[in-house]
Amino acid sequence: MKRKILIGWMLAITSASHAQTAADYPIRPVSFTQVKLADNFWLPRLKTNTDVTIPASFxxxxATNRVKNFEMAAARQGKFATTFPFDDTDIYKTIEGASYSMSLYPDEQLAAYVEALIAKVGAAQEPDGYLYTARTIDPAHPHPWAGMKRWEKERELSHELYNAGHLYEAAVAHYQATGKKSLLNIALKNADLVCATFGPGKLSVAPGHEIVEMGLVKLYRVTGQPKYLQTAKFFLDQRGQYKGYDPKSNDVWKNGQYWQDDKPVIAQKEAEGHAVRAEYLYSAMADVAALTGDKQLLAAVDTIWNNMVSKKFYVTGGTGAVPGGERFGNNYELPNATAYNETCASVADVYWNQRMFQLHGDSKYADIMEKVLYNGLLSGVGLDGKSFFYSNAMQIKNSASFAQTEPARAGWFDCSCCPTNLARLFPSLPGYVYAQHDKDVYVNLFVSSTTLLKVGKQPLQLTQQNNYPWDGGLKFTVNPDKPLDFNLLVRIPGWARGEAMPSDLYRFAGPSEQKVSIKINGKPVQYTMRKGYAVLPRKWHKNDVVEVTLPMEVRQVVANAKVQDDLGKVALQRGPIMYCAEWTDNHGKATNLIVPPTTSFATNFQPSLLNGITTLTATVPAVKVDEAANTISTVTQTLTAIPYYAWANRGKGEMTVWFPAKVLDVDLVTRPAMEREQLK
Structure with missing residues (x-):
């Protein structure tokens, strides 16, 4: 019997590969299993993730009884021992990260631990596939968010399908990385129950916290079974169908916006509600649009993306400005002192922009992905690999702001979705570097690495070497087995083309005289641009070398005048890196610094500072308060700026991303001595 099931499954996988040629993303990423990193910037971070973050997460x-919940569910006795019904996902996400990691760094001990943990997950699963420890431990007394019946509160609180989605994502990663089906079998059993429960003529719900849709699509890709894709689309179609909301209410919970459930997905125009949920939804919309050819769905996700990047996106790549509901605010609502920018939203944004690139082949999506990766996402984890930001501040001014923004990272949270989301994102990075469509080979991220792929049926090795993001010199060595015709498409980042953002939300304050240059085998070449990519068509030979030089000057960035908090201010950017000033480098303060338009910056790579960074320094005016004389004046001092991602690794104090270009006004704040002490 087992043999028959296995054969059937293998046939399903084979048929899937044929079915997906009819409708799918036109551009496919090169799998993380086919990319080997040798990068001075990312590889140490991935090693820290493997050596520190993942073990600490497990x-x-x-220690927090997340594993114990599965053990009690397997025994069908005990009391749910953690806070939230979605705590199961922290185990799934860490297994996912460990699976990716083991493809980079094989580890027999870690592999054995993961398999033992998977066995505990499997033992907690009910006979029909249901897997949700918050109910299974004691069905008569489930978690209060869960309701007395399965799926009863899925729209609002239970997270049953959210748990399932993370299970599916982990299962596919584990299967792809290891070839083992231990977790995949558990996921498929659960997914079969979900497909049997929800659908036309069955239960209907718009999942309260999206991700099950993305997970179902991944199961469809692995197995080729249409029901998984159909159920993912069904969940999308249920949005805007619930009659229990008040469409006239301005309360985002009462009108359904918080859950992206106020209108059908094809009618949605703006990024709205809880940012993580939203960006998981938009990722799934892209998936389903690609696999079904649904043009209305594609038009909707395009419109929503344009809204986000033109009106609801922080200069550091953060999304979700409003702390109440961890959500997108109104258009241009991007406050600095209360910025939320959940780390999980940055993770979700990477997933979404990768899919948008695969749909359209436009570099603007990779530009956004790069901005998020090097800034708003990377800031979410400390250099130690085991301290995290849940939210990512844009400004820490004094103790008054401490109540609304995090001035220091923490090791764990009651709701610890962000640390485990980072644990799974980092080791998957190799899968975002390269992509392919027929004879077009794309380089999206500048990460020293080697990849093996095929153009037609011919093997190709592509190697890139660089010291990015500190240096703009990029080298690509092309090694086909024999002379090979194809197009190498190298992304020329928007920032290297004078474009701070693929919208008018941010722009560079002044023009640049520096240009991008490209050489092949030492000779300058003319090239055409296609959607932000330098297209290099050629019959390539073994050891052909492409050299790309990107200008790495310091640029001042200004925001759209409709962003009230940034009026009269500038941010600092060099290459893909956004900078901030931190108290420890600037005489104990950061928010008193002024950056006039004529400011000239020096750059200096400091290998011993913050694991190696390029700092920016300039002589600028600074506001100085003389308490004894009761006076305010401006003095000249050196401003030192560090990469935004590196802040808060040397203690707690002031930080700012945006600097006034000149003094227009002074806010008078009385701060008791006790509060001053808290800043030290």
């Missing part, structure tokens, strides 16, 4: 899942 240890904390043990």
């Amino acid at each position: 240890q904390r899942c043990e």
